[in-house]
Amino acid sequence: MSSAEPYLVPYPSRGSLLGEPELDALSTVVRSQAPLSAGGYRAEFDDRFRELVGSRHALSVTSGTVALELAIGLLGLNHGDEVIATPQTYKATIQPLLDLPVTVRFCDVDENTLNADPASIEALIGPRTRAILLVHYGGLPADMDPIMRIARQHGIKVIEDCAHALGSVYHGRRPGALADIGCFSFHSSKNITTLGEGGMITVASDEWAERLERIRSNDSDAVYVPSAQRIGGRDEAPAWMLHPGNSYSHSCVELRHPGTNATLSEPSAAVGIAQLRRLDSLVLRRREIAGRITDVLTKFPFVRLVPERPGVVNAYHLYTFFVEPGAGADRDAIVERLSRSGVEMQLRYFPLHLLPEWQARGHRQGESPVAEQLWFTRQINVPCQPSLSDRQVGHLLEALEAVLTEVSTGTAALAAP
Ligand SMILES: *Cc1c(COP(=O)(O)O)cnc(C)c1O
Numbered sequence: 001m002s003s004a005e006p007y008l009v010p011y012p013s014r015g016s017l018l019g020e021p022e023l024d025a026l027s028t029v030v031r032s033q034a035p036l037s038a039g040g041y042r043a044e045f046d047d048r049f050r051e052l053v054g055s056r057h058a059l060s061v062t063s064g065t066v067a068l069e070l071a072i073g074l075l076g077l078n079h080g081d082e083v084i085a086t087p088q089t090y091k092a093t094i095q096p097l098l099d100l101p102v103t104v105r106f107c108d109v110d111e112n113t114l115n116a117d118p119a120s121i122e123a124l125i126g127p128r129t130r131a132i133l134l135v136h137y138g139g140l141p142a143d144m145d146p147i148m149r150i151a152r153q154h155g156i157k158v159i160e161d162c163a164h165a166l167g168s169v170y171h172g173r174r175p176g177a178l179a180d181i182g183c184f185s186f187h188s189s190k191n192i193t194t195l196g197e198g199g200m201i202t203v204a205s206d207e208w209a210e211r212l213e214r215i216r217s218n219d220s221d222a223v224y225v226p227s228a229q230r231i232g233g234r235d236e237a238p239a240w241m242l243h244p245g246n247s248y249s250h251s252c253v254e255l256r257h258p259g260t261n262a263t264l265s266e267p268s269a270a271v272g273i274a275q276l277r278r279l280d281s282l283v284l285r286r287r288e289i290a291g292r293i294t295d296v297l298t299k300f301p302f303v304r305l306v307p308e309r310p311g312v313v314n315a316y317h318l319y320t321f322f323v324e325p326g327a328g329a330d331r332d333a334i335v336e337r338l339s340r341s342g343v344e345m346q347l348r349y350f351p352l353h354l355l356p357e358w359q360a361r362g363h364r365q366g367e368s369p370v371a372e373q374l375w376f377t378r379q380i381n382v383p384c385q386p387s388l389s390d391r392q393v394g395h396l397l398e399a400l401e402a403v404l405t406e407v408s409t410g411t412a413a414l415a416a417p
Contacts, residue, residue: 008342009396012385015189015317016275016282025270034266038217041269046200048276053176055202057209060194060264060272061216064163064185065092067199070215071159071181072096073257074208075131082128086116087351087368088375089135093161098357103128106353108368112307113137114320114379117370118146125150131157136165136175138318138348138381139191139286140306144170144178151179159183162202164317166191167283171311176202186268191282191317192275194268214259221257224250285386286316289393293319293382296397300404302329304378318348319384322374329407331377337406338382341399348381 029041042060050058061067077083079101085094087106097104108120116134132151134142142160151158158179165175166184176182184190186198203209211221227250241248264272275282297303304322308314323329339345351371353363365372382396 007344009344009383009388009392009399011344011346012189012383012387014193014387015187015385016192017278017386018193018271018275021274021277022271025274026267029267029270036266038263039266041266041273042264045194045264045269045272045276048273049200050202052276052279053174053182053202055174055177055182055204056206057203057212058176059201059203059209059212059216060269061199061201061262062264063197064161064183064187064190064199065095066262067183067185067201068092068159068161069096070212070257070262071183071201071203072100072131072133073215074181074203074211075157075159076256077102077130080128081130082126083131083133084121084124084129085133085352086135086137086371087353088114088116088137088349088371089161089352090163090349091352091355092163093135094133094352097133098361102130104353104358104361104363105129106363106368109137109371109374110143111322111370111374112304113140113142114306114371114374115140115142116147118143118150120368121147122150125154125156129154129156131159133159133161135161135163136168138306138320139164139168139315141165141168141170141175141178141312141314148179157181163187163190165315167279167286167313167315169311169313176200177204180204181208186272186275191286191315192272192279194264194272194275198264198268198272211256215257216260216262218259218261220252220255220259222252223254223256225253227251282386283313283315286384287314289384289386289388290314290316290319292393292397293384293400296400297321297404299401300329300408302326302408303404316384318381320348320379320381322378323380325377329404331380334403334407335380337403338380338399341403343382343396343399346381347375347379349375351375 046058081102084105088109105124110117114137159181160179162175162182163185182202184200186194188196302324
């Protein structure tokens with residue numbers, strides 16, 4: 001850590017470790033004469049990812065945001081359609097919906113996990129509901145069994161934002177294989193990174209996978225039919241010209257997506273393969289740090305922890321806890337003091353329905369009361385990324401213990417030392 005670092009324990013601008021295996025992978029790609037775009041490394045990364053997650057298909061793209069844009073595009077939403085979304089996630093989960101003539105209904109979250117609450121989803125379902133968008137908040141899988149039951153019953157598609165959940169497990173299965181589409185991010189801050197930017201879409205439907213394959217590599221997702229027209233002054237076009245993507249022989253009767261270039265570069269994919277190999281150890285280190293934070297927090301009765309559930313593995317992209325009001329345990333004071341003792345604090349995430357652009361679409365305070373109350377008064381996130389040294393973890397634990405003791409001093413809330 002450089003002395004210029006203002007925080008002893010920084011917020012995770014880097015979520016994974018990069019080292020010799022990644023440098024070796026990069027050097028191999030650069031030294032080879034292999035293409036740097038759309039080649040064997042990308043194919044291998046997609047294959048390995050698909051096997052790890054257990055999804056039917058996996059297609060890498062340039063970011064998690066692009067994954068979500070393409071996923072939402074596949075839903076083919078029309079004017080007046082409704083989408084149910086969690087308000088407690090990064091804004092990219094639902095950003096593309098701002099461009100569509102659809103109505104978003106924000107559900108509420110489970111007060112123990114910040115994940116979408118299945119009962120509040122069910123209450124919002126109506127005849128126009130087409131999709132549910134949710135996140136596995138902080139790496140703790142959302143309660144997918146009841147959510148998928150509700151969705152299947154009503155013929156609704158579900159997109160899981162898995163940006164935090166690479167390495168998580170839900171009753172023997174992995175996020176990304178629990179719904180219709182999964183979207184992952186390999187941004188620098190995430191559980192693994194493909195050189196700073198990257199993403200992956202996992203998809204269950206063969207038809208959707210085939211359409212995504214075209215879209216990500218600049219082919220239109222379109223319906224073409226053979227046509228009799230012969231342009232360019234030729235009566236007969238040679239066979240090599242007769243391709244559905246050109247108009248010598250076909251015309252386009254429906255354009256679903258014009259296509260884009262969202263392909264991950266070969267150096268990025270090669271680094272991704274190396275990162276996947278060490279995913280288990282990265283998650284283990286996150287869980288180890290999380291366990292040590294939990295050991296400190298359990299001493300304070302006004303602290304409420306995110307529960308560990310049997311059969312569910314939390315990859316701890318974020319470490320989250322809640323403080324109950326009263327007993328001197330003011331959330332803002334705790335955040336302020338932790339920050340002053342060298343722990344960089346960033347709370348994730350401001351409730352989306354209250355962002356200006358969503359308020360401009362008619363959303364208001366009171367729509368998701370639990371999410372609002374937790375964000376405005378209860379929730380705290382602290383760093384737990386694998387790149388923290390033992391010394392930094394030690395400092396974090398000491399700061400937590402000192403600050404929580406300080407805010408509870410003189411009250412009955414202080415546990416026995
Ligand atoms: C990081 C993140 C994204 C966006 O991923 P990028 O790769 O940065 O575009 C989307 N959703 C969530 C929940 C995220 O944390």
